[in-house]
Amino acid sequence: PAMANESVGLLFKLYCLVVMTMVAAAYTVALRFTRTVSADLYFSTTAVCLAEVIKLFLSVGMLARETGSLGKLKASVDEHIFHSPKELLKLSVPSLVYAIQNNMAFIALSNLDAAVYQVTYQLKIPCTALCTVLMLNRSLSRLQWLSVFMLCGGVTLVQWTPAESTKVQVEQSPMMGFAAIAVAVLCSGFAGVYFEKVLKSSDTSLWVRNIQMYLSGIAVTLCGVYLTDGVQVMEKGFFFGYTPWVCFVVLLASVGGLYTSVVVKYTDNIMKGFSAAAAIVLSTIASVTMFGLQITVTFASGALLVCVSIYLYGLPKQDTTRITKTDPDKDVKLKLIGV
Numbered sequence: 001p002a003m004a005n006e007s008v009g010l011l012f013k014l015y016c017l018v019v020m021t022m023v024a025a026a027y028t029v030a031l032r033f034t035r036t037v038s039a040d041l042y043f044s045t046t047a048v049c050l051a052e053v054i055k056l057f058l059s060v061g062m063l064a065r066e067t068g069s070l071g072k073l074k075a076s077v078d079e080h081i082f083h084s085p086k087e088l089l090k091l092s093v094p095s096l097v098y099a100i101q102n103n104m105a106f107i108a109l110s111n112l113d114a115a116v117y118q119v120t121y122q123l124k125i126p127c128t129a130l131c132t133v134l135m136l137n138r139s140l141s142r143l144q145w146l147s148v149f150m151l152c153g154g155v156t157l158v159q160w161t162p163a164e165s166t167k168v169q170v171e172q173s174p175m176m177g178f179a180a181i182a183v184a185v186l187c188s189g190f191a192g193v194y195f196e197k198v199l200k201s202s203d204t205s206l207w208v209r210n211i212q213m214y215l216s217g218i219a220v221t222l223c224g225v226y227l228t229d230g231v232q233v234m235e236k237g238f239f240f241g242y243t244p245w246v247c248f249v250v251l252l253a254s255v256g257g258l259y260t261s262v263v264v265k266y267t268d269n270i271m272k273g274f275s276a277a278a279a280i281v282l283s284t285i286a287s288v289t290m291f292g293l294q295i296t297v298t299f300a301s302g303a304l305l306v307c308v309s310i311y312l313y314g315l316p317k318q319d320t321t322r323i324t325k326t327d328p329d330k331d332v333k334l335k336l337i338g339v
Helices: 002-036 044-067 070-082 085-111 114-136 142-160 174-200 206-236 244-266 269-291 297-314 320-326 328-337
Strands: none
Touching (some): 002 085, 002 244, 002 269, 085 206, 114 142, 114 297, 142 297, 174 206, 269 297
């Protein structure tokens, strides 16, 4: 029985690894595809808003499953949503930051190849590490600091002589794309650590916190639609330019974040590192096939350096055992967000 349980656990972890990898790779490639092939380009702000709405419904469904009955669900929503304006206000901070981050992803993938984006976006790791040190007073090991510098070096190589896509005819601005990634990386680091800090501050359910955040997120993203594309949306419609591929992108954006936050609980940083590296490889293969990406020596070297640094960063370190022994529940909550 023990061996059977171990094999089931291993299979589940492999399943988590495959799904996390496929979602990450498919999202960037599909989003890139939707931003480069259609003449009637959809409004990215509406896609970000729609993803928040779907996340909200999925979170409500998960909370209903967790509470076990409609009565308990209603009581939980009344207590934490309608009678907790301060908590909603607290969660509006990461909502705003995540909204900016998600919009930046659309701008970045409108101007950069999916593989270049996937590699460069890994800068979120050192950014999150820095925010963790400053906001949570946590320390990093020497190996982690080394991996951070390696990662930055790898990204620099990738950007040094940008790989070109021969099958993409739309006008692009690599500088704008990299600037968008820089903003997205900063947002990802801050919002992730902030949300982790909120989770650690109380025993409130993860799904309740998600509902609070997505309610604020819908309000924030609707404001974004109005301010950025309001006139055109009124003229052409909210779903202008939507195709099955666009719907697929919105679905991946909705399910991906929620799914990852749950499955990370059952995996570890090494597995997350393998997932990120595998997603880079898959994105590169898809980019070569679909967009005619021409791989350069500097790109290949930089991507390899990034993959190695992600693996090194995720290696277990001794000072994490102190957290686990002191408070196992706290360690679970830390893993829900991850870096």
